[in-house]
Amino acid sequence: MIPAAFDYVRASSLEEAIYFLHKDPDGTKLLAGGHTLIPTLKLRLATPARLVDIGGIAELQGIQITDRVIRIGALTRHAELLASNELREVAPIFSRAANRIADPQVRNRGTIGGSLANADPAADWPAVVIALKAELELVGNGIRHVAARDFFVDIFTTALEPTEMLTAIIVPRPVSGMRFAYRKIRHPASGYAILGVAVGIHLKDGLVADASIGLTGVANHAFEGRVATDTLIGKPLTTANVEEAARLLSENTECLSDHYASAAYRASLIKTETRRALLEFGS
Ligand SMILES: Cc1cc2nc3c(=O)[nH]c(=O)nc-3n(C[C@H](O)[C@H](O)[C@H](O)COP(=O)(O)OP(=O)(O)OC[C@H]3O[C@@H](n4cnc5c(N)ncnc54)[C@H](O)[C@@H]3O)c2cc1C
Incomplete structure (x- = not known):
């Protein structure tokens, strides 16, 4: 749990940080809060030659x-x-x-x-x-x-x-009438998302004028839930429409599987939590 040796520089400006990145792109790591980077160094999953602390910029x-x-x-x-x-x-x-x-x-x-x-x-x-x-x-x-x-x-x-x-x-800046919700199922130990779903909805004359969905925790990387928003635009936010959108999103996502949550469980969470997030705006 002891990092490999590295040089430490505290950058005083953006230009200085960029200078070090250009000098040695592969051997340099930026240090912000250190919450991920420091454990990564301790486990020697990364062994940069130089840390550039950007905390004072x-x-x-x-x-x-x-x-x-x-x-x-x-x-x-x-x-x-x-x-x-x-x-x-x-x-x-x-x-x-x-x-x-x-x-x-x-x-x-x-x-x-x-x-x-x-x-x-x-x-x-x-x-x-x-x-x-x-x-x-x-x-x-x-x-x-x-x-x-x-x-x-x-x-x-x-x-x-x-x-x-x-x-x-x-x-x-969100336009007047645009509302957002965030729902998350946390890993009980770390607090990280098993699933996180952020939803934005703008209702106009009872119909969905704009919609956006971002998902995390369920796949290799966070992604936009376009398959769900495309089906909602122009329709009322009824329970049936919301359930259809959430179902499509769940069925069209290639979910991660790990020792805590199987792919099938994550797919099920996409369906229930997206539905709940959308229904926060009323049906
Ligand atoms: C116990 C624990 C629980 C956590 N739980 C959660 C959670 O529930 N949800 C959650 O979202 N997060 C969680 N985190 C992560 C935490 O919130 C930090 O956001 C995360 O570690 C990275 O931010 P940092 O500022 O610490 O980055 P650092 O650790 O300093 O850097 C992380 C990586 O990003 C690079 N980097 C940093 N800043 C920049 C930049 N401006 N430009 C380019 N590259 C950059 C670094 O070089 C490094 O590779 C948890 C962390 C811990 C230790």
Whole structure:
């Protein structure tokens, strides 16, 4: 449980962190909250030559809300997303999901950027940012924006290049009438998601005008539940329509199987929890 030797640098700016990434992309690891990286080093699952601590970079911090977008710096901690009253007013799903992450110790150190970049298939934020139709800002080879639904590529694998870092999460400010829900079945030991489903619904004249679903915990990576939202658009949110959408989503997902939850159990959770999340908006 002792990491291999590494150099440690505390980056004071984004430019400095990017400089080190470009200098040695394969031998460098960024350190945010350290909640995943430190255990990974201790188990020697990663043996980087250099750790670049990004914790002091001011431009990666904080939550800014404008008329059009919510911009969340990559270093924003889960606890800040839970505590922000301003954020709760415009997008209460952040506090709802943050409150389901592990325990106060984890929430006080873990960052949303670290969680997204790490792409643990059981992490909560990936489902939430997909449902919010967020864009992720990646800096390193210039600046590019990747839709959250395209960011998660495989288990612990994202669209990030080795010379890039995630700097911010940019969420379109939810329009009036758009409502979100997050439901999660937690692993009893770690708190990670066996299933997490984030749902956004906009009802207009009794019909679904817009819908979005993000899922985590059930497959190799978080994904968008398009098969369900496509079937809901333009219809009333009746129990029958919701059940049909949830059934399609469950049947069209290739679920993970592990010693705690079989693929069949996860498929069943997709059906029941998606249904429950959608019915929170009334039938
Ligand atoms: C006991 C325990 C329980 C947990 N339970 C949950 C849970 O219920 N739900 C949940 O969602 N999470 C859970 N977590 C994970 C935790 O919430 C952290 O979000 C997660 O560990 C990563 O965030 P971090 O800031 O600690 O990142 P770090 O550990 O510092 O980094 C993780 C990885 O991301 C890379 N990285 C970090 N920041 C960036 C960036 N800005 N750009 C590019 N790459 C970057 C690092 O190089 C590293 O590879 C748990 C963790 C622990 C230890």
